[in-house]
Amino acid sequence: MSRRALTLLLAGFLVLALGVVGAFRPVPYVVLSPGPTENTIGEVDKKPVIAINGRQTYPTTGALSLVTVAYQGGPAAQIDLLTALRGWIDPTVAVVPQETIFAPDRTQKDVEEENTVEMTNSQDSATAAALTELKIPFSMVVTVLSTEKGKPADGKLQKGDEINSVDGTPATDTNAVSNAVKAHKPGESVTFNVTRGKERLDVTVQTVSAKGQPQVGVVMQAKYKFPFDVDINVGDVGGPSAGLMFSLGILDKLTPGELTGGKKIAGTGTIQPTGEVGPIGGIQQKMVGAKDSGATVFLTPADNCAEAMKAVPEGLRLVKADTLHDTVLALDALRTGKGNVPACEAG
Template identity: 40%
Template sequence: MSSRTVDAAERRPSRWASMRTRTKVMLAIFVVVLLAVVAGFGIKVPYVILRPGPAPNTLGTFEGQKVLTLSGAKTYPTSGGLHFTTVSMVGGPGNRPSLIEYGLAKLDDHAQIYEESQLFAPQTTREQVQQQNEAEMTGSQSSAEVVAARQAGYDVPEMIEIAGISDSASEAKKLLRVKDVIVSVNGVKIADSLSLQREMKKVTPGQKVQLGITRGGKAMTFAVPTTKVEDRAVMGLALNPKATMPFKVNISVGDVGGPSAGTMFALAIYDELTPGALTGGKQIAGTGTMDSAGDVGAIGGIREKVVGARQAGATAFLAPADNCAELKGHVPSGLDVYRVATIKDAISTVEHVADGSTQGLPRCG
């Protein structure tokens, strides 16, 4: 009897010791995992992660503010949605993602991962990126206003000012000055960006252009050389079109930056300036830069934007012609993507989507 009692008593401490050992091991594993997670968040990697962002309706509100407000012009009630699409970005100068965020992005079907050097030049700062995004957003809004007003039948006077001269255009730098105003090309009057674009298309690359300008109110004409860029004749000038709008436009989009909402801004302004709902009450999204000549330009993150558009409930999407190839095999189910190259294309496509007559429209994907 006493022998059995002693044996049981001896075994009990052994079981407690075993449990304490297992507890210590589990605690050690937990601490190691916790330290690994903390370290993972602390280690920053030189990558940029792009995901679908919000797709605000330009005809509605965003972050509690009306996106589009027009004053000084007759406007008309509208309905439906003209959504501009965005990309959520983690990474970039001064804001690199953690190793954990990078690992999670590798498992996310909707995340695109780029090396930082693919999207940003060396030595670029976070402040420079923010400033560029703000400037591009302002420029896209200005061009959208001009284009939409003209499409709606308003006269919008425009002055084409030289904002900069390329270092490679050495002869032009000797002749021209920043703030010079372009008034003619080869004797043809330049009234706006569209007329300048039209006349420059007539110039053969390498040919000199008789460029009429005013400087401090004084008229001058110079023979400015051109070079070939993408089969076009260019003078190496950065231009700053300055338009006099017949009404005031206010666009509120919070801290969203970049130029890619230009096309959708132009459509929204045009919609409010013209009778009837351009969309026919449908939810249409899109993207694309817009210059003052009415051309739709390519943007980045097109694959993320079509996903964001579908998540926002859009069934039709307007994509820049130059982005179409990127969408092959990447269009979400339930979304029709249409190719547009100009503001006229965009307006016509929305009208066709509105009345259901989309057969024959050029598509992407």
């Protein structure tokens, strides 16, 4: 073999070796793919997803399914370049920069814990929204779930504190508390009036800047006092985006007749206790998951409609969801064939 041929062979081998090594190097991206669906009026592991005790319930049929997004990657388990490339080719998944999900100052454990808290809050908000729709009275208090280590609230606010007001503004829900804090500039002080045990006291906390926004580092939970028990079991699912479907599942069980008309309906959207439906992430992957589960109708938050219309799977009908009340009316119209069914429109 000539020296030139040997050189080319060795160079080719080195390029191939470097390519193979490079393909398996970790990269700071996360792959998002369609996750599992759960029927909120069905069962998980032979247990009802929604169990109601202390109030009359009614039989249901069909499906009101929540949809999820599975992710691969993250600070603790970065994907390799080959996995990212496969994701870029697959139209049903998305490959996004790691920092869009895991902020530089937050670990994977922090994000997972936050998702768990958001899921718990979502379940409570969903119950509150359903009871509000049914005009069933209940009460609510905002409590401190935890404080972030090193942040201003650490050591001042305590787990279990009931927040009555912030700078005199009543703590009607967690959003009211957040908005009262955000009304300040970073560096200004905020006064929390809290009930701790049997004592009511004022706690002053100085805000700090987090991406230009004021923050004190408190994790809150809205604790509702409902007139009966509503237990929600979805296994290892986190985040707030199942709120709308939880509310619909609760409503379906608490009212005669069937919201679905026996159809398989899936959907997504955060929910406020007052019934407003909010936008979510991963809409494309959630629609694919809905279609794969057999759903023919997909309840879509109004703010996600334009994005959803760009990639809606064939055979899946998108129904716009602005509020819980409007969504119930839309389901009634779908079931009876009478009335308006609000559709998503391209932006």
